[in-house]
Every structure is written in structure tokens, then in C-alpha cells.
Amino acid sequence: MKALVILALLAGVAHADEQNEAHNKLGFRIGFGTLDVQDHERHAFSLGLTLEHPVWAPVRAFAEYELMWLGNAQSMHPSTEGYAGSGHRTSIGLRAELMSKSIQGMVRFYLDGEAGGGLGVASDEVMGVQVMPHVFVGVRAGYTFLWGKSKAHSSRTFEAELLARGLRMPDGGSAALFGIGMAWGD
Numbered sequence: 001m002k003a004l005v006i007l008a009l010l011a012g013v014a015h016a017d018e019q020n021e022a023h024n025k026l027g028f029r030i031g032f033g034t035l036d037v038q039d040h041e042r043h044a045f046s047l048g049l050t051l052e053h054p055v056w057a058p059v060r061a062f063a064e065y066e067l068m069w070l071g072n073a074q075s076m077h078p079s080t081e082g083y084a085g086s087g088h089r090t091s092i093g094l095r096a097e098l099m100s101k102s103i104q105g106m107v108r109f110y111l112d113g114e115a116g117g118g119l120g121v122a123s124d125e126v127m128g129v130q131v132m133p134h135v136f137v138g139v140r141a142g143y144t145f146l147w148g149k150s151k152a153h154s155s156r157t158f159e160a161e162l163l164a165r166g167l168r169m170p171d172g173g174s175a176a177l178f179g180i181g182m183a184w185g186d
Helices: 002-013
Strands: 025-037 040-056 059-072 085-103 107-124 128-146 157-168 174-185
Touching: 025 059, 025 157, 040 085, 040 174, 059 107, 085 128
Parallel strands: none
Antiparallel strands: 025 040, 025 174, 040 059, 059 085, 085 107, 107 128, 128 157, 157 174
């Protein structure tokens, strides 16, 4: 909760780029990272789907779903069987622009901060089935092509980004996620 308040305050300080129109967005992400549950470290690979909606000038709300594959960190070697476990994670949150720079109103480079929470379910042969509520904070860096209404084809904006996120669970478990994603806006 504290992270959401801090993110909202940062959003008030960040300046909105006048050429950046707000768009609803649909995107996907490929991610990898670690998941520490019940003192068992797991490597995770995930595919995610993201929906995003502008709330007010530089703040956007988002909802995500991820399908995860989990493997034992000690046995993750190309000669082993790989990812023996699986899971699902949903998250909601806010992201706010921390810094941005537009070039001729066509490309915008940005650094965003984000915070939120969600629920995950994961299972494998060692930890069994685990329900994992979580909170997270992270940063996103990327660029957005802004075509505008006059040059719109199937979408008015395209965004590519890199993501780094830390997750914390009530039982003391933690996770780190790194990903690359793309989104298209109306």
C-alpha cells in the first residue's frame, strides 16, 4: 500500500508530455526470473498478457495474467528435464511516468515506475500447490511510436519495453522478474 501512495506522489511530480496521447493498450510479455517459496528457489519462465488503461496524465492502470513454467534452481542445466512445475499469476497495478523524452512527436523514450499486487498459484513435485498473494514494485524502460489519428492504421501507438520487478509474499517468499514486452494502443 505504501508503494502505491509513493507512486501516486511521484506521478504528481512527473510532468506529462504534451504530445503523448493516452491510449488503451493490449500487449504481451516474455519474462524470466526466480521464485522463492518455502525456502525452495525456482527458476521461472513466463508468458504474460497485459491490458492497460489511462487514469490521468502520466498514470495508467494495468491488469496482467501470466502463465509460468517453474524449474528447480539447483537442477536447471541443459542436460536435465527443465521446467517440471507450472503456475498462473494475475496482477493489477499503477504505473507512472518518471522521465520521458519525445523526438518530433513521433517517438517517446520513457522510464516508468510501477506498484501493485496480485495472486499466484504454482505447483511442482517438491512444494506441491501453493497460493501466493503478492505485492510488487518495478521499473519499465522503453519507447513508444506515436502515429496519431491522422496516420492510424490498425493502432495509433506501438510500445516496446524492458521490465524489472521485485515481488514480496506475506509468508516471506520473494520473486524477481525481468521481461521484454510489446503493446498496441487504440
